[in-house]
Amino acid sequence: MPEQKDIISFDSAKNKCQYCHAASFCISKDLADNDLAAFNTLIKRPKPLQKGERLFQAGDKFDLIYIVHSGSVKAYIESSDGEQQITGFNFSGDLLGIAGLEENHYNYSVEALETSSFCEIPFTLFENAAHENPELQQQFLCAMSREMTREQKLILLLGKMDSKRRIASFLVAMSARMQAQGYSADNIILSMTRHDIANYLGMAIETVSRLLTQFQSEDILHVAGRHITIINQHRLHAISDNFIESDYHTGETA
Amino acid sequence: MPEQKDIISFDSAKNKCQYCHAASFCISKDLADNDLAAFNTLIKRPKPLQKGERLFQAGDKFDLIYIVHSGSVKAYIESSDGEQQITGFNFSGDLLGIAGLEENHYNYSVEALETSSFCEIPFTLFENAAHENPELQQQFLCAMSREMTREQKLILLLGKMDSKRRIASFLVAMSARMQAQGYSADNIILSMTRHDIANYLGMAIETVSRLLTQFQSEDILHVAGRHITIINQHRLHAISDNFIESDYHTGETA
DNA sequence: CGATGTATTGAACTCGATCAAACAGTGTGG
DNA sequence: CCACACTGTTTGATCGAGTTCAATACATCG
Numbered sequence: 001m002p003e004q005k006d007i008i009s010f011d012s013a014k015n016k017c018q019y020c021h022a023a024s025f026c027i028s029k030d031l032a033d034n035d036l037a038a039f040n041t042l043i044k045r046p047k048p049l050q051k052g053e054r055l056f057q058a059g060d061k062f063d064l065i066y067i068v069h070s071g072s073v074k075a076y077i078e079s080s081d082g083e084q085q086i087t088g089f090n091f092s093g094d095l096l097g098i099a100g101l102e103e104n105h106y107n108y109s110v111e112a113l114e115t116s117s118f119c120e121i122p123f124t125l126f127e128n129a130a131h132e133n134p135e136l137q138q139q140f141l142c143a144m145s146r147e148m149t150r151e152q153k154l155i156l157l158l159g160k161m162d163s164k165r166r167i168a169s170f171l172v173a174m175s176a177r178m179q180a181q182g183y184s185a186d187n188i189i190l191s192m193t194r195h196d197i198a199n200y201l202g203m204a205i206e207t208v209s210r211l212l213t214q215f216q217s218e219d220i221l222h223v224a225g226r227h228i229t230i231i232n233q234h235r236l237h238a239i240s241d242n243f244i245e246s247d248y249h250t251g252e253t254a
Numbered sequence: 255m256p257e258q259k260d261i262i263s264f265d266s267a268k269n270k271c272q273y274c275h276a277a278s279f280c281i282s283k284d285l286a287d288n289d290l291a292a293f294n295t296l297i298k299r300p301k302p303l304q305k306g307e308r309l310f311q312a313g314d315k316f317d318l319i320y321i322v323h324s325g326s327v328k329a330y331i332e333s334s335d336g337e338q339q340i341t342g343f344n345f346s347g348d349l350l351g352i353a354g355l356e357e358n359h360y361n362y363s364v365e366a367l368e369t370s371s372f373c374e375i376p377f378t379l380f381e382n383a384a385h386e387n388p389e390l391q392q393q394f395l396c397a398m399s400r401e402m403t404r405e406q407k408l409i410l411l412l413g414k415m416d417s418k419r420r421i422a423s424f425l426v427a428m429s430a431r432m433q434a435q436g437y438s439a440d441n442i443i444l445s446m447t448r449h450d451i452a453n454y455l456g457m458a459i460e461t462v463s464r465l466l467t468q469f470q471s472e473d474i475l476h477v478a479g480r481h482i483t484i485i486n487q488h489r490l491h492a493i494s495d496n497f498i499e500s501d502y503h504t505g506e507t508a
Numbered sequence: 509c510g511a512t513g514t515a516t517t518g519a520a521c522t523c524g525a526t527c528a529a530a531c532a533g534t535g536t537g538g
Numbered sequence: 539c540c541a542c543a544c545t546g547t548t549t550g551a552t553c554g555a556g557t558t559c560a561a562t563a564c565a566t567c568g
Binding site (some may be wrong): 101144 | 413496
């Protein structure tokens with residue numbers, strides 16, 4: 001029965017937190033082996049979502065929280081007139097749904113940018129586990145705190161930066177994110193469209209396109225559709241930080 | 255010894271959570287009487303801050319969280335090039351400092367807009383109390399969740415709304431906030447300067463001023479410096495929600 | 509192959525920023 | 539009490555970054 005064997009091996013190994021490729025950046029990361037096993041029992045792994053499918057939607061009843069296992073998603077809120085604003089892109093290890101707590105309903109929606117899988121945990125069970133386990137509680141609060149910091153940085157970007165800086169900051173953040181996930185810092189495969197990037201950064205899609213080409217002509221990037229290669233990290237950082245680099249040539253900073 | 259008597263009465267009554275004017279919108283609101291008394295022992299009430307003084311600053315070591323007791327503050331982050339972006343205004347009952355948790359340092363600064371007082375709680379003590387007390391834990395998480403929602407709304411405002419909508423939304427939010435604090439919804443005394451409003455809303459101070467005068471000329475507001483009277487809540491909401499009201503005249507909606 | 513979604517590029521326009529100046533309120537000191 | 543400085547606010551005139559409109563290019567897929 002080869003098929004059944006496959007299923008068993010999936011349940012007993014690949015599906016376990018101990019063997020998860022995202023273990024090092026998941027909220028479960030500091031748990032002791034036996035606690036991790038206990039945490040594992042709370043988790044369900046629903047069928048992966050295809051690109052464009054929604055994990056949950058603003059207004060849905062809040063009782064599950066999610067962790068991105070693989071793939072990537074966009075989180076967005078909607079204004080009273082139906083316009084949507086992407087508030088973040090999320091990757092492996094990111095926690096989703098927590099902001100729904102207060103109103104007992106999710107207040108934003110999450111949509112897969114590519115085929116993506118998730119860990120699903122009933123919030124009440126999670127709360128109990130966190131209550132028993134200081135490490136888990138700590139990691140949970142840290143995840144919320146990190147998310148708030150991320151949002152504040154986006155507020156700064158939208159409130160104060162010109163479009164050149166916005167794009168540069170976005171790429172720097174993506175680069176750091178990819179690196180944290182074990183990929184190259186210079187090679188970014190974007191899972192989101194220009195439209196999504198523009199929406200997220202509060203600018204027109206045409207401006208995104210124009211600036212990417214401009215950065216390419218300045219030998220900061222190589223752009224091939226969704227595949228961005230960062231040629232000059234130093235200059236990209238300088239733009240993102242709004243550093244004047246009149247005396248910049250080619251080398252490293254001191 | 256009249257002076258000493260004053261001090262004693264301050265410590266024993268006015269300073270107690272039971273008698274706090276902000277009790278109904280503080281994270282302590284759901285606590286039973288004895289739990290509230292216990293919570294009260296964790297709290298210190300440092301000397302009030304004068305306008306312009308800082309409660310804490312980005313980079314300071316995080317070990318205290320604060321609740322605004324009276325007055326109002328602005329919270330702001332700073333970009334790498336020193337520019338600041340106000341991320342929120344806070345009033346009685348608001349929790350301050352939590353986003354510092356992850357990095358173990360505050361990542362934003364808080365400055366008093368007027369003479370303001372605060373409740374100060376060592377975070378470790380608070381954590382213990384919350385661990386013992388589900389209501390407190392719940393309120394704490396709700397406060398974080400509420401804060402995240404507030405930030406997301408600001409992201410939407412900065413990313414998608416034109417300046418007219420931004421101002422209208424700001425006033426609607428302030429109005430709701432004042433009402434929640436027991437004040438009139440139509441009578442707003444702003445504790446922040448036009449400069450702060452402009453910074454918060456991501457626009458120029460001149461634009462703020464111009465739009466306020468425009469709203470005044472349209473009989474939506476009456477503007478007298480920091481004192482704003484909302485004459486037509488309905489139209490203000492319509493602008494903030496971006497509703498087309500071509501068929502609007504003077505009456506109420508259905 | 510045409511059809512559809514996505515991305516780039518060009519040209520014209522507009523909203524809001526910037527520059528500039530005047531004005532109002534508040535406190536200080538002669 | 540008025541002149542002065544100082545901070546915050548309003549108003550006017552100009553300018554430009556980025557949007558919008560429009561056309562084209564590219565890619566993926568039936």
